Amino acid sequence: MATTIFFEETVTDQGGKTSMDIELGRSSFYEEDSIYIIVDGKTVIMDRDTAKRFVDAVVSVGHYHGLIK
Numbered sequence: 001m002a003t004t005i006f007f008e009e010t011v012t013d014q015g016g017k018t019s020m021d022i023e024l025g026r027s028s029f030y031e032e033d034s035i036y037i038i039v040d041g042k043t044v045i046m047d048r049d050t051a052k053r054f055v056d057a058v059v060s061v062g063h064y065h066g067l068i069k
Contacts, residue, residue: 002027003028020040
């Protein structure tokens with residue numbers, strides 16, 4: 001499986017009480033390249049329809065908070 005990692009970090013809650021390990025990238029494990037996400041060691045490779053909805057949601061949240069111009 002070929003992957004390209006775009007995000008890999010232990011993310012800590014603003015209150016500092018909990019954290020999770022997150023990795024996000026692209027995967028060619030299946031015939032159609034798509035997005036994979038690993039949270040606390042559990043991996044999911046999204047189908048393209050789910051990947052599009054996921055990206056749209058993340059972009060929408062980024063716009064809402066003024067993180068994307």
